[in-house]
Each structure stands twice: as C-alpha cells, then as structure tokens.
Amino acid sequence: MNTSLRMTSADLANFPDDGKRREIIDGELYVSTQPHWYHQVLCARFGQFLGEWGDESGRGQVAVAPGLIFAEDDDVAPDVVWASRERLARILEGGKLYAAPELVIEVLSPGRKNIARDRETKLKLYARRDADEYWIADWPRHAVEIYLRAGDTLTLAETLGPGDTLTTPLLPGFAVALDRLFAGFPFAEAVGEGEG
Secondary structure, eight states, rough: OOGGGGGOOOOOOOOOOSSOOOOEEEEEEEEEOOOOHHHHHHHHHHHHHHHHHHHHHEEEEEEESSEEETTEEEEOOOOOOEHHHHHHHHHTTTTHHHSEEEEEEEOOOSSSSHHHIIIIIIIHHHHHHTTTTEEEGGGGEEEEEEEEETTEEEEEOOOOOOTOOOOOSSSSSSSEHHHHHHOOOOOOSTTTTTTT
C-alpha cells in the first residue's frame, strides 16, 4: 500500500455524518452501511447480558459500538466490548478506548467483504493489539465463534450453536443460553451471500 494514501483518525473527522460506519485498519478505510435489525438487536442483547453480569459481579463494564483507537491508522468501532475496571482505568481517555479491552464482539454483516473484515482483518488486528477474547456472532445461523488468546494470536476455541450455553473463564459466573440470546430470531440465509 502506498503510505501517502494511508488514512488516519484525523481523516475520519472530515467525513459527513451520513449514518455510515467508517473504520481504519492498517491505514485502509472500511465503510459499512446501517446494519440489519437483528444485528442491532443482538448487539443490544450482548450489552444487556454482559451488563447484568457486570453489575452483579462489579468486575467491569460493557459498551456497544465504542470508539477504539489503537493508533492513528487503526481506528475502529467494534460492535460490543467488555473491559474490567482495572483495564478500563488504563485505556479509557476522553470517552474513547486507546488499547484493547479484554473482550471484543463483532456481529457479522452480509457480504463477503464484511465477513472477511471480521473473520480475517479484525481478528488479526485484535490479536495484534492484545484482546484476550474475540467473539464473532452469526445471527442467521444462531452461532457464536469463540476465539481465545494463544500467545500472539487469537485462535478459534469453539463454535456454539442452538442448545449451547455461552460461558468463559474470563467472566466467572457469566452464562447465557444461545437459545435465549437468539430468541425470536429467524434462521436465515447465510450472511455471506452477496457483496457488501
């Protein structure tokens, strides 16, 4: 990539407020349109369940679509994050996160480009920037992929589906049945269909 064409956080401020999500990863601009209804409902549910657990445990906080600025050329807005009180005290400045929270969650959006961004580009970014866990949720399939830190990478540990319960040692006592997480969601065509 030509370094003179690398986008930075400063460039994001020059775009119009048109409802599109713009992110920069390794200097490259990624643009997404407004997400699907079930995408947003799923983000809200992750926020709800993680928030309830956080309130009860007192261990940390959850946020939906926070600004996460790793560097001038790595400026993203993950769908949901959870950070412990200790880490949040170190990484939160001026309402933005400047380092990885422990947990990052992305909900897949339709289109090969969007899926590649979440399953490849963002996976590498969050691994490189020291997130401890990365969850990728696929609402049409009612599935959640769990990636755990293994040295310098995030490695797929398991894929959960209907009938499974989402738990993690990162959040002791947190548990949510996927049937509850995806309650009322239709099973749909694979989100990988079409461009996007």
